[in-house]
Amino acid sequence: MTATLARHGWALGLLAVLVILLVSTRIIQPNFGASGLDSLARAALPFAFATVGMAIVVIAGGIDLSIASIMAVAGVIAAVLMQQMGDANAGWAVLIVLLAGVGMGAINGALIVITRVPDIVVTLAMLFVWEGVALLILNAPGGASAQWMRALVAGGVTLPGVPIEWTSWLPNAFIVLVAIVLIIWLPLRRTKLVLSIYAIGSDQHAAFRSGVPVGLTRIAAYGLAGLFAALGGLAITLSTGIGEPIPGPYLLASVAAVVLGGVALTGGRGGLLGPIIAVFILRTLRLDLTLLSVDPNVTTIIEGAIMVAVVMVGGILAMRGRH
Amino acid sequence: MTEATAGRPVLDARGVAKRFGAVAALRDASLTVRSGEIVALMGANGAGKSTFVKILTGALRPDSGHINLDGQDRRFASPAQARRSGIMPVYQEPSLIPDLDVADNLRLIDVATAPFRHWVNELGIPNLGLDATISHLPLATLRILDLAMTLAKEPKVLMLDEMTAALPTDLVERVLTVVRAQADSGRSVIYISHRFAEIARVCDRASVLRDGVTVGDFVIEPGVEEKIVDLMLGGIPTRAAIAGARRDADVSAGTPRLRVRNVSAGSKLADVSFDLRKGEVLGVVALEGQGQDELFDVLSGFQRPQAGTIEVDGSPASFGHPADAIAQGLSLVPGDRKDALLMLRSVRENIALPMLARPSKWGAIPMRQEAARVSEAVERLQIDMRAQGEVRRLSGGNQQKVTIGRWVAAGVQTLLLFDPTRGIDVRTKHQIYPLLRELAGQGASILFYTSELGEIALACDRTIVIFGGKVVDIIEAEDATEQNLMRAAYGLTEKRRQDTATEVTP
Numbered sequence: 134m135t136a137t138l139a140r141h142g143w144a145l146g147l148l149a150v151l152v153i154l155l156v157s158t159r160i161i162q163p164n165f166g167a168s169g170l171d172s173l174a175r176a177a178l179p180f181a182f183a184t185v186g187m188a189i190v191v192i193a194g195g196i197d198l199s200i201a202s203i204m205a206v207a208g209v210i211a212a213v214l215m216q217q218m219g220d221a222n223a224g225w226a227v228l229i230v231l232l233a234g235v236g237m238g239a240i241n242g243a244l245i246v247i248t249r250v251p252d253i254v255v256t257l258a259m260l261f262v263w264e265g266v267a268l269l270i271l272n273a274p275g276g277a278s279a280q281w282m283r284a285l286v287a288g289g290v291t292l293p294g295v296p297i298e299w300t301s302w303l304p305n306a307f308i309v310l311v312a313i314v315l316i317i318w319l320p321l322r323r324t325k326l327v328l329s330i331y332a333i334g335s336d337q338h339a340a341f342r343s344g345v346p347v348g349l350t351r352i353a354a355y356g357l358a359g360l361f362a363a364l365g366g367l368a369i370t371l372s373t374g375i376g377e378p379i380p381g382p383y384l385l386a387s388v389a390a391v392v393l394g395g396v397a398l399t400g401g402r403g404g405l406l407g408p409i410i411a412v413f414i415l416r417t418l419r420l421d422l423t424l425l426s427v428d429p430n431v432t433t434i435i436e437g438a439i440m441v442a443v444v445m446v447g448g449i450l451a452m453r454g455r456h
Numbered sequence: 457m458t459e460a461t462a463g464r465p466v467l468d469a470r471g472v473a474k475r476f477g478a479v480a481a482l483r484d485a486s487l488t489v490r491s492g493e494i495v496a497l498m499g500a501n502g503a504g505k506s507t508f509v510k511i512l513t514g515a516l517r518p519d520s521g522h523i524n525l526d527g528q529d530r531r532f533a534s535p536a537q538a539r540r541s542g543i544m545p546v547y548q549e550p551s552l553i554p555d556l557d558v559a560d561n562l563r564l565i566d567v568a569t570a571p572f573r574h575w576v577n578e579l580g581i582p583n584l585g586l587d588a589t590i591s592h593l594p595l596a597t598l599r600i601l602d603l604a605m606t607l608a609k610e611p612k613v614l615m616l617d618e619m620t621a622a623l624p625t626d627l628v629e630r631v632l633t634v635v636r637a638q639a640d641s642g643r644s645v646i647y648i649s650h651r652f653a654e655i656a657r658v659c660d661r662a663s664v665l666r667d668g669v670t671v672g673d674f675v676i677e678p679g680v681e682e683k684i685v686d687l688m689l690g691g692i693p694t695r696a697a698i699a700g701a702r703r704d705a706d707v708s709a710g711t712p713r714l715r716v717r718n719v720s721a722g723s724k725l726a727d728v729s730f731d732l733r734k735g736e737v738l739g740v741v742a743l744e745g746q747g748q749d750e751l752f753d754v755l756s757g758f759q760r761p762q763a764g765t766i767e768v769d770g771s772p773a774s775f776g777h778p779a780d781a782i783a784q785g786l787s788l789v790p791g792d793r794k795d796a797l798l799m800l801r802s803v804r805e806n807i808a809l810p811m812l813a814r815p816s817k818w819g820a821i822p823m824r825q826e827a828a829r830v831s832e833a834v835e836r837l838q839i840d841m842r843a844q845g846e847v848r849r850l851s852g853g854n855q856q857k858v859t860i861g862r863w864v865a866a867g868v869q870t871l872l873l874f875d876p877t878r879g880i881d882v883r884t885k886h887q888i889y890p891l892l893r894e895l896a897g898q899g900a901s902i903l904f905y906t907s908e909l910g911e912i913a914l915a916c917d918r919t920i921v922i923f924g925g926k927v928v929d930i931i932e933a934e935d936a937t938e939q940n941l942m943r944a945a946y947g948l949t950e951k952r953r954q955d956t957a958t959e960v961t962p
Binding site: 335341344401 | 547565
């Protein structure tokens, strides 16, 4: 019981911080309501997917600097395909995009495993490679996205028989995020694959000695990260309606959220709940600073500072724990 | 014990060889283990034991040789494959994942809970919670868990690497009993240990490795220890002539340069006391992992001791940083040159660095003075300057001379040499021993750990032997034969220890 509490203590703390931030948003801007929450959730959606993907590779003891570029490739593929295939076949387009995401992630992972070049170098190089690929597919913002899909992530939830004023507080985008993460992660959570991902991140040599296929597990972790990055790219295209080949600011933001979410940068420790809450904290913080008309550039300074502070506190706690 | 020849051979390895670059770690290793038999695999440091173990368990691939399991020729590509075939090791370092709990670790390697529970109880840890995170458990418990997991998978061949090293005595008893029972019920066990007492108790045979070659196979019987020790050494009584008039009469008098009392650190260094006198070369002999690494780390300021005192020239000293130790005149020459030198910089810069390292000397470098001292050190150590532009291009021996020379040039009075001749050619080695004698003759004190026992007689005045984190023997130069040192290093000097114990306690 205490172990469960300790395991989720960090996430609960983050949830409390998020509630405080939302309340202060309401205080700063009294007319912040359902539509505010909706735009917050929609803006957070690609960040949340990027963060989940990043969290998985960081848990596996790696890092993926190319995550924003993979999102860009996925976003433009989605925009181009949906334009060509029409609204009715958008489902197929989504499937192709997701497979492309898994493929790109797996290529990252395979390069790291086969060449034995450090992950940070490989994915830094792939950042430029995937960026180039995105521009090859679509050299300027364009394409289209299916209307019915856009509607899925816009507005609030409607339930028959329940007054709209109640349900509209819950944004569709948030439901989509939770549903997708649960559908992908819940069945995986108790598999040997995810256990192996934690194992190689926690102690690669011990995992190897235990007979865990370290290389294959690493490739799978990057493949999963690619899948979530593709979902993130899809979310961008759906929320803007067009494909954008230039990668957005998702790299720093996702690493910051992963760290704030309680995932150890050294690997092996953490979950997905904390990082997702952390995404909303960082987005709300940004919103509050904007509402307080603080220079938007200051927000990146704050995100960077939070990252260093959280890693430092984590390091101190780890040293305490050892004694 | 069981009839050694009764069972059929389960594992049979022949002519196994493995090279790492230019170094032949294994040349011709073989091992036969029958069912129901416990075979000890023995060898001195660097004999190739760990390489052989890694090959047998699939962590390394051999260059040549055959591994026959149950009558089939096998070549394991990974530890996972070896495990599937039934060869299951319990390594010295636990194979458990630190951030997962016990239950997840069981799930990861497909171990059922019930047999695991059974073995954990049998091995003496009855109230273990399956939700305990591995990183929160003590090392001894982890080793027991590792063994229990392996037993629960019903191995054909159980390989135990220094299984009892981190265990308290009651758990050692349990482990030995369980392992013997396993063999008696028909399982095969490879038992790697430095402890003769345990080998005599549970093992049926011992196989001895020397310089990568299997040189002998003994049935365990009373008195076999001496034969094994002789064989590990090569049976040659290598007592090199000690240079006459080595020790000045007044060396042992006066305040010692270094006075170490009851120092402990980490999990291995338990309680070490000794004096390092002025003008003395004091040898340190120990098997791998007996606490010598921690001792040198403590003395050179890399690690703080948990207990005990260190006095330098009679006044108490405490080092929080290597710079503190250096300020007191103590500097470490590590076995790995890469840890000490700036590999891409020149010989001159490397030698001059310790002289200039103090912040008070951050200003302009007194070029002429520096050049003179560097030249003097180069001259004195006969460093080959042909490739002086980048230290990494020097031979290993010359690199080691630079690491020693830089402290000589800086005027350091106490050198802590940790296996300084590892991987150095014979000629250079024989230049280093007289150099140590010469430095000692000029008043320097040298603590000299070596993994090559033959070096002790060539350089040391006295030698302390560390076993299980404690000084178990002090051997004077005239008694420092390899046999004596080896026996002491294996903890086989019960009687002599009592005679010399008076010297340890002040």
